[in-house]
Every structure is written in C-alpha cells, then in structure tokens.
Amino acid sequence: MKTLAKRNVDVFPSLVSDFFRTSPFMTGLFDVDMDLLPARLGVTVPSANFTENEKEFTIELAAPGLSKKDFTIEMENDVLTISAEKEEEKNEKENGFTKKEYSFNTFSRSFTLPENAKSEKIDAKYENGILTINVPKKELTPQKPRKEIPVS
Numbered sequence: 001m002k003t004l005a006k007r008n009v010d011v012f013p014s015l016v017s018d019f020f021r022t023s024p025f026m027t028g029l030f031d032v033d034m035d036l037l038p039a040r041l042g043v044t045v046p047s048a049n050f051t052e053n054e055k056e057f058t059i060e061l062a063a064p065g066l067s068k069k070d071f072t073i074e075m076e077n078d079v080l081t082i083s084a085e086k087e088e089e090k091n092e093k094e095n096g097f098t099k100k101e102y103s104f105n106t107f108s109r110s111f112t113l114p115e116n117a118k119s120e121k122i123d124a125k126y127e128n129g130i131l132t133i134n135v136p137k138k139e140l141t142p143q144k145p146r147k148e149i150p151v152s
Contacts, residue, residue, distance in 0.1 A: 045107050046131075057117065057135040061109070064129030071131060075119050082131070083108035116140050 049060040063071075063084060070084045085106045092099040113119060118136040125132050 044105075045109060048109065054137070056137055057114075059111065059133040059135070061131040061133075062129065063107075063126075063131050065105075066126070066129075068126045071124070071126065073122075073124055073133065075113075075122065078113050078115075078117070078119065079110055080113055080119075080122070080133070080135070081108060081110045082133070 046061045046063045048062075051058045051060075059080075059082075061082060066084055066086055070086045072081075072083045072085075074081045074083075083106070086104070088101075088103045090099075090101040113135060116137050116139075118138045121136045123134050
C-alpha cells in the first residue's frame, strides 16, 4: 500500500544553507549552526502530522498567525501542494516620529498522494492555527491472482 509522501520540502532553506556552507566569502567568518540558519533568516516550513484510518488520510499543518484567505491548496498529477503567503505592514506615529515595519511570510509544502486517495473529495479547514486537510480513501479493486494459461 502506498502512503503519503513528502516532496520538495525545504528546497529554499537547503539552498541558503548550502550557499553559506560552501561560499568562500562565508567560510570561517561566522560561527553559525547551519541547521538553524533558515530559521534565523526567517525561512520556516510548518510542521506536518499525518494520520490514516480506514476511511481517510489526514494532514495537519501547524501554521499559527495566518487566516483562511492566506492559504492556497492545489492538486495536480496526484501531488497536493499547500502554500501560504502573508504580508503585513505596521505604521506607528509617536512624538513626531514614524515607524514602519514590514513582514512577509511564505511557505509551500507538497505531498504525493497514494493511488487510493479520492483527490476530488479533499476538504480543508483552518482552526486555532492548525490547517487540517482530509483526503478520503477510495476502495481499490483487488488484483486478480495470477493465472497460467495452458498452451494447446
């Protein structure tokens, strides 16, 4: 039985990490834990939990601070892609000074669905910082046993 598989996870963080690890300009200049580098640069990929029962697969992504409209969920060629983008701008005026802050958060995760997934019936909900995606299962027709045909 084929189960959910992760795809294209942490592509950008590994590119950044590889650049800092192999760049002649960066070698020896900083004492940086390369595993923590993506988080220090503000690049994060939400954690995902997978569960399966006889009726469905469930994917839960921890993505606090977002809203329903920030997510895009797409299916193409048995690949489920979940992405989100949020941009914020804060303006504060105090004592004749103006302070502006910008933040931009984005991520994308892709999962290859097994052949027994009903991709046309997938549903998603976002509640309390958790995106929950339910992928119903369809019954697979059992393969017929191998039969040898005699030659006459």
